[in-house]
Amino acid sequence: MAKKISIDPITRLEGHGKIEIFLDDDGNVKNAYLQVPELKGFEQFCVGRPVEELARITPRICGVCPTAHHMCSTKALDAVYHVKPTETALKLRRLIYNAFMAEDHLLHFFFLGGPDFVVGPDAPPGERNILGVIGKVGIEIGKQVIDMRRRLRSVITHLGGKVIHPVCGLPGGVSKGLAEDQRQAFLKVAKDAVEFSKFCLQVFNDIVLKNNTYLDLIVGDIFKHQTYYMGLVDENNKVDLYDGKIRVVDPNGKEFVKFEAKDYLDHIIEHVEPWSYIKFPYLKNIGWKGFVDGIDSGVYRVAPLARLNASDGMKTPLAQAEYEKMFDTLGGKPSHHTLAFHWARLIEVMYVSEELVQLLEDKSITNPDIRNLPTETPDEGVGVIEAPRGTLFHHYKTDENGMVTGVNLIVATVNNSAAISMSIAKAAKNLIKNGKVNDGLLNMVEMAFRPYDPCLACATHSLPGKMPLIVNIRDNNKDIVQSIRRD
Amino acid sequence: MKTLILGLGNTILTDDGVGIRIAQKIKEKCKNVDVSEASAAGFRVIDEIIGYDKLILIDSIKTGKAEPGKLHKFTFEEFKKTLHHAQPHDISLFDAFEIIKKHGDKLPSEIEVYAVEVTDTSTLSETCTMEVEAAIPIISQKIIDEQSLFK
Numbered sequence: 338m339a340k341k342i343s344i345d346p347i348t349r350l351e352g353h354g355k356i357e358i359f360l361d362d363d364g365n366v367k368n369a370y371l372q373v374p375e376l377k378g379f380e381q382f383c384v385g386r387p388v389e390e391l392a393r394i395t396p397r398i399c400g401v402c403p404t405a406h407h408m409c410s411t412k413a414l415d416a417v418y419h420v421k422p423t424e425t426a427l428k429l430r431r432l433i434y435n436a437f438m439a440e441d442h443l444l445h446f447f448f449l450g451g452p453d454f455v456v457g458p459d460a461p462p463g464e465r466n467i468l469g470v471i472g473k474v475g476i477e478i479g480k481q482v483i484d485m486r487r488r489l490r491s492v493i494t495h496l497g498g499k500v501i502h503p504v505c506g507l508p509g510g511v512s513k514g515l516a517e518d519q520r521q522a523f524l525k526v527a528k529d530a531v532e533f534s535k536f537c538l539q540v541f542n543d544i545v546l547k548n549n550t551y552l553d554l555i556v557g558d559i560f561k562h563q564t565y566y567m568g569l570v571d572e573n574n575k576v577d578l579y580d581g582k583i584r585v586v587d588p589n590g591k592e593f594v595k596f597e598a599k600d601y602l603d604h605i606i607e608h609v610e611p612w613s614y615i616k617f618p619y620l621k622n623i624g625w626k627g628f629v630d631g632i633d634s635g636v637y638r639v640a641p642l643a644r645l646n647a648s649d650g651m652k653t654p655l656a657q658a659e660y661e662k663m664f665d666t667l668g669g670k671p672s673h674h675t676l677a678f679h680w681a682r683l684i685e686v687m688y689v690s691e692e693l694v695q696l697l698e699d700k701s702i703t704n705p706d707i708r709n710l711p712t713e714t715p716d717e718g719v720g721v722i723e724a725p726r727g728t729l730f731h732h733y734k735t736d737e738n739g740m741v742t743g744v745n746l747i748v749a750t751v752n753n754s755a756a757i758s759m760s761i762a763k764a765a766k767n768l769i770k771n772g773k774v775n776d777g778l779l780n781m782v783e784m785a786f787r788p789y790d791p792c793l794a795c796a797t798h799s800l801p802g803k804m805p806l807i808v809n810i811r812d813n814n815k816d817i818v819q820s821i822r823r824d
Numbered sequence: 825m826k827t828l829i830l831g832l833g834n835t836i837l838t839d840d841g842v843g844i845r846i847a848q849k850i851k852e853k854c855k856n857v858d859v860s861e862a863s864a865a866g867f868r869v870i871d872e873i874i875g876y877d878k879l880i881l882i883d884s885i886k887t888g889k890a891e892p893g894k895l896h897k898f899t900f901e902e903f904k905k906t907l908h909h910a911q912p913h914d915i916s917l918f919d920a921f922e923i924i925k926k927h928g929d930k931l932p933s934e935i936e937v938y939a940v941e942v943t944d945t946s947t948l949s950e951t952c953t954m955e956v957e958a959a960i961p962i963i964s965q966k967i968i969d970e971q972s973l974f975k
Binding site for chain 1: 871
């Protein structure tokens with residue numbers, strides 16, 4: 338008698354998802370999947386609109402990483418209009434983007450992923466939240482996190498127009514320049530961000546790495562998958578979050594392919610399953626072999642650890658040192674340990690903070706040349722960016738008047754969708770045996786997907802009437818045979 | 825008393841945008857009131873409300889027990905209780921509120937939550953479903969009257 342366990346909703350996950358765990362006759366895990374609700378009619382919604390509107394519409398898809406959508410959309414608009422942004426505009430875009438990445442990553446580490454790590458995987462549910470994190474690290478540190486994020490967000494607000502949904506990106510540039518007094522003020526923020534990054538990595542070192550239980554979990558088999566990895570790199574194959582070529586390495590770390598954004602359809606194709614609205618992208622030139630890892634499976638991963646795996650290093654010195662330390666500790670590159678995504682995330686915070694300092698020490702960022710006006714006829718373009726949660730693609734087609742005729746997006750989390758399902762299944766197989774399910778085990782299953790920081794591109798914000806965590810175990814007639822509820 | 829009207833939701837997801845639409849309507853009619861909007865939650869909006877004495881939140885809700893377009897009203901306390909019971913691990917706006925309070929920032933001492941019963945929050949559209957759309961002018965006027973926003 339097959340049974341199905343549903344975990345719904347997933348706690349602390351942005352958006353609204355649902356985990357389905359299917360048990361076999363013996364009560365052991367057969368399969369597990371992450372299900373997501375569908376946003377209906379996005380392409381139809383966009384077609385017929387002026388393409389510039391997409392830079393304001395697409396950030397609305399997601400209340401979590403609107404800045405990533407805005408910036409990716411702006412890059413797609415550059416391509417559609419065949420216009421190259423000015424040097425100053427590029428610096429300003431990177432400035433906004435780095436500030437965003439830092440504050441978003443910090444939010445995840447301390448408030449979303451943190452409860453798993455900082456509080457502890459076996460901590461009672463009541464403590465596995467942000468208040469528990471603050472309880473553990475101390476109220477003063479909690480205050481520092483809040484202050485740092487606020488100051489980074491002030492950079493986005495100043496240049497982006499609006500902090501939650503920036504409106505500064507234009508084809509060929511940006512809408513607002515940076516004054517000298519602001520440059521000096523933001524340089525102070527950037528320098529403090531570097532110091533704060535050091536502090537975060539120290540926290541990770543002291544609380545996580547010095548705890549053998551955590552370290553065993555990180556390098557253990559439960560949270561390990563040998564997949565391909567994708568990320569943007571610069572001309573030296575160093576991690577670049579804003580621009581560059583998309584590099585894919587195989588599970589042994591060897592470069593499999595490096596391509597430009599415009600060629601993404603030659604390399605990525607989407608697999609569809611009947612039970613989920615979410616699509617499962619895979620490497621076209623390897624092929625879909627199912628939800629399995631290994632060199633013969635086209636499943637690839639994106640986001641912080643994948644980016645570090647797909648690169649040859651970091652562009653800035655302190656981040657590079659941390660990069661080397663991480664791979665040394667984890668036993669070499671690439672690292673297949675999913676929980677190390679949390680660590681890689683902090684290394685990226687260091688990188689973007691250091692780059693913020695570099696950008697702001699360069700006085701030319703205040704130059705007035707913030708835009709090249711487009712003069713070409715618009716037609717088609719692809720934008721790519723590394724969103725906090727992975728590689729993000731925007732592909733637009735327009736008529737000669739710049740009205741949208743086609744849109745295709747691959748949002749960051751979707752790249753990871755096959756791997757997320759695999760991670761959940763593997764953790765579930767190890768932790769749910771003979772039908773025995775308890776809250777601690779479910780926490781571990783949830784720990785399997787949180788490193789990906791999945792954002793389900795589902796930006797509804799309706800107040801929940803009631804949203805307890807419910808686990809239903811169903812037989813093959815879909816009748817509930819057991820119900821576990823976590824209020 | 826410094827008051828902020830904060831509309832929450834997503835204006836391209838049919839009924840999900842109703843809170844923002846109502847907030848915008850209030851802004852049109854009451855020039856002297858601070859009105860803000862956000863398509864985000866928790867920590868991503870908390871900075872917006874710092875420094876105010878009173879906060880009026882307007883959002884959508886799916887109880888499934890009322891007609892679409894019906895206005896529900898909650899006090900912060902009762903809503904907080906509901907959410908804390910429901911989502912012990914999530915970072916709701918209400919959890920964020922508690923944390924920011926500990927941080928020492930001034931947060932509104934008075935909070936009221938309005939929520940409009942909705943049906944469709946997953947279809948991409950800038951227009952709400954018929955019943956919800958029809959309720960927007962009525963509800964915005966009701967909130968203006970109830971909160972004496974013309975003063």
